[in-house]
Amino acid sequence: MTAGAPPAPPQQATRRRSAAVLAVALLLVELVAACQSYLTSTITPLMAQDLDARDGYGLLMAATQAAMFLTMPLGAALLSRWPAARLLAWLTPVVVAGGVVSAASPTFTLFLSGRVLAALAAGALMTVSLSALATSLPPAWRRLTLAGYALVWLVASLVGPVYAGWASAVIGWRWALVAYLPLFLAARAVVILRLRELDRAEQGARERLALVPATLLAAGITAVSLAGTSWARTLLAAAGVVVVLAAAARILPDDTLRLARGR
Numbered sequence: 001m002t003a004g005a006p007p008a009p010p011q012q013a014t015r016r017r018s019a020a021v022l023a024v025a026l027l028l029v030e031l032v033a034a035c036q037s038y039l040t041s042t043i044t045p046l047m048a049q050d051l052d053a054r055d056g057y058g059l060l061m062a063a064t065q066a067a068m069f070l071t072m073p074l075g076a077a078l079l080s081r082w083p084a085a086r087l088l089a090w091l092t093p094v095v096v097a098g099g100v101v102s103a104a105s106p107t108f109t110l111f112l113s114g115r116v117l118a119a120l121a122a123g124a125l126m127t128v129s130l131s132a133l134a135t136s137l138p139p140a141w142r143r144l145t146l147a148g149y150a151l152v153w154l155v156a157s158l159v160g161p162v163y164a165g166w167a168s169a170v171i172g173w174r175w176a177l178v179a180y181l182p183l184f185l186a187a188r189a190v191v192i193l194r195l196r197e198l199d200r201a202e203q204g205a206r207e208r209l210a211l212v213p214a215t216l217l218a219a220g221i222t223a224v225s226l227a228g229t230s231w232a233r234t235l236l237a238a239a240g241v242v243v244v245l246a247a248a249a250r251i252l253p254d255d256t257l258r259l260a261r262g263r
Helices: 008-048 056-069 076-080 084-104 109-138 139-170 174-176 179-196 211-225 230-252
Strands: none
Touching: 008 056, 008 109, 008 139, 008 174, 008 179, 056 076, 056 109, 056 139, 056 211, 076 084, 076 109, 076 211, 084 109, 084 174, 084 179, 109 139, 109 179, 211 230
């Protein structure tokens, strides 16, 4: 009988397969999101022409970016209360609803509402997805997935414009906003199911994070993003910086902002 490494226990092998499937699903979700970003920039002129919203470019870009950055800090507070799988199950339908509202909108106002709704959910989803990657994958798979994210965006830079051009010309901008949803939902479903299968002990105990500091952090970031050349906007941005620092001091570990040793 030849000597060799003992076979892995069935439970360990199952967990390895779950980690591999979870990593692939996370990369697929990232690829879909990356391609969709190219699509959004491509269909915007077509939407503006159909909905007579040629003056709404700036408002559309600013509103969606502000909505996304507003909910990013809230993701940590939500994760301190509910598991990542449950949050993904709650927030993913909101993204879908936003896409459907925008695709079916007869006016620019309704289109903008759908994009903002989707962006609000997407901001929190970014935090939740990164948490799933950091806490649910073994170190080796975590490194591979992070490296895969860079590769995904490289692939998307080649595939995304081609897909965006095809979708805009063949199926129209309305259908293009929802055509990706089946693949998006399938990948999200795999992520949710795999996260539920993982042992909670490996995900670590959740420490409750106060919602008030997280909300203040989001509001402060929004205020900073509104900085401008006028005195009012400058004062608003300065106040936002103060609020961000105060909220961060409550959220981050003690003495982090003081650059204490060990932090």
